[in-house]
Amino acid sequence: MNKQSLKLRIISAARELLLSDGYRNLSLRKIARSIGVSATSIYLHFESKDDLVHTLIEEAIERLNRALEISVVNKKSPVKKLEALAQTYVSFALKHPREYQVIYLVSSEEMTRYPKKKFRKARKGYGLVLDVLTEGISCGKIEEENPNIAAYTFWAQLHGVMSVVLSERLDTRIDQNEFIEEAINHIISGYITYDSLKLENIVDN
Amino acid sequence: MNKQSLKLRIISAARELLLSDGYRNLSLRKIARSIGVSATSIYLHFESKDDLVHTLIEEAIERLNRALEISVVNKKSPVKKLEALAQTYVSFALKHPREYQVIYLVSSEEMTRYPKKKFRKARKGYGLVLDVLTEGISCGKIEEENPNIAAYTFWAQLHGVMSVVLSERLDTRIDQNEFIEEAINHIISGYITYDSLKLENIVDN
DNA sequence: GGTAGCAGTTAACACCGTTAAGTCGTAAGT
DNA sequence: ACTTACGACTTAACGGTGTTAACTGCTACC
Structure with missing residues (x-):
């Protein structure tokens, strides 16, 4: 769908959320939501x-x-x-x-x-x-x-x-x-x- | 029930769990369980x-x-x-x-x-x-x-x-x-x- | 045309902090 | 003595968490 690989999209979404909301408020579900995929997709690229x-x-x-x-x-x-x-x-x-x-x-x-x-x-x-x-x-x-x-x-x-x-x-x-x-x-x-x-x-x- | 006030019991249970399991694994429910009270009791003494x-x-x-x-x-x-x-x-x-x-x-x-x-x-x-x-x-x-x-x-x-x-x-x-x-x-x-x-x-x- | 495998999904589990409402015993007031 | 009030505590519930297992749909190959 998107040009970038999902892995890269996850990383940059995570980085963005980390910088905006802090580590304390960083959650897999939020990361996933922000790029329009399900939270479990993250586990396809990170353990x-x-x-x-x-x-x-x-x-x-x-x-x-x-x-x-x-x-x-x-x-x-x-x-x-x-x-x-x-x-x-x-x-x-x-x-x-x-x-x-x-x-x-x-x-x-x-x-x-x-x-x-x-x-x-x-x-x-x-x-x-x-x-x-x-x-x-x-x-x-x-x-x-x-x-x-x-x-x-x-x-x-x-x-x-x-x-x-x-x-x-x-x-x-x-x-x-x-x-x-x-x-x-x-x-x-x-x-x-x-x-x-x-x-x-x-x-x- | 216990001699110590509940507040003190909570604190020492929390300290014990913190030292044994680390901050990362410290939860109100575990603290409460370890002294036999409900988790919400903690809110009577801490906000x-x-x-x-x-x-x-x-x-x-x-x-x-x-x-x-x-x-x-x-x-x-x-x-x-x-x-x-x-x-x-x-x-x-x-x-x-x-x-x-x-x-x-x-x-x-x-x-x-x-x-x-x-x-x-x-x-x-x-x-x-x-x-x-x-x-x-x-x-x-x-x-x-x-x-x-x-x-x-x-x-x-x-x-x-x-x-x-x-x-x-x-x-x-x-x-x-x-x-x-x-x-x-x-x-x-x-x-x-x-x-x-x-x-x-x-x-x- | 079937099938293997991959990329992604949904559903569920067991936990979490926190809030609202309920229970139960004791002390005070009349 | 009966009610009322209050305090200490519990249960139930909400919305969130990381993680696993099972499912779907698609694409590529034989």
Whole structure:
């Protein structure tokens, strides 16, 4: 009937409903209704609701990763790259809060275990940070004895900051943007050497 | 019938089921069944399921706060206090993962808005960090131009780390404990001055 | 022309949160 | 002592959920 395959139509309907109504109000019946098929048709292409949501998560992760990759290409110094990654991460979370939050739905409590093979893609962002860190270490601008772990710490810290912001746990007297900016500075300065900390503001890119 | 009031029996049954089966499988009917009353009885004491869960969250926050308060009393240096707070926070999350995760259920997507007045209690932990930071600043061991914001970034970073650990997003080749330890060091060193960073390992408490 | 298989359907199951109406015992009022 | 009122609790029901099994109709092939 429709040009797109049913599977694609399901995915985009699901994404649309997720973004408009939130994960909490996402139901298979609503998704099906919105594209004029029966709810059970979804099971022809996904083995469960969680399976469908997993692909939405995958999508979101890919979009975030793409944004991160792009943000880094025209930056020369590793420190600038690190800053770009952090800034892009934060912007993504602010611009697409529901999409961002769905990425972190992979918690063991809210969803059946995220399949291991899909984690590969999720780790691409981690790889980006790792590359920047090792590059920075080799040219002495970044100090880190175990970059494998540091790359994860970097993500974790950023996620923590955005999670506090998005769940509106912030004291109303604290300005959100100021908080984010200060947090990013804090996180980044934790990775770079004292020397480049002072130099960075002079040189571009 | 029972000695305890029904409200208390509901709360403790709910907590028990939450810890054993997870938030995802928590239902009013199961809670009611487990204490031998009808599901609608819950509405005599709570105005909705979310309301009940909110009190569970409140409980969990209080337990975490209590642990944090205790951890800090016999420490003398602000830096040691900060370390104790971080360590206690992490231990709590590891020892009671479900209880910890329920605290962060207050996200706008999973739950109706957490009532503002209950946020007061939640901010007690924030107050603890703030005190330690201002104390450290006044004696020159901690460097921070805006402690109000810094107290939040401290929480946020810790939460990010534990959220990555608990959602099992960590690369299997990375040792969990090593990651946590390194992350804590990273976060803490972001707040203390270069001098005390070198001195801390010599003096106790 | 029959038939196998695929894409989609309907019907049903067992659950869910929530509301309205009913029951039953106890305490107070007269 | 009889009625009334009220509180604590239950039953019945509504509209929703994810998921399974059985059915329909169509298309392609032998």
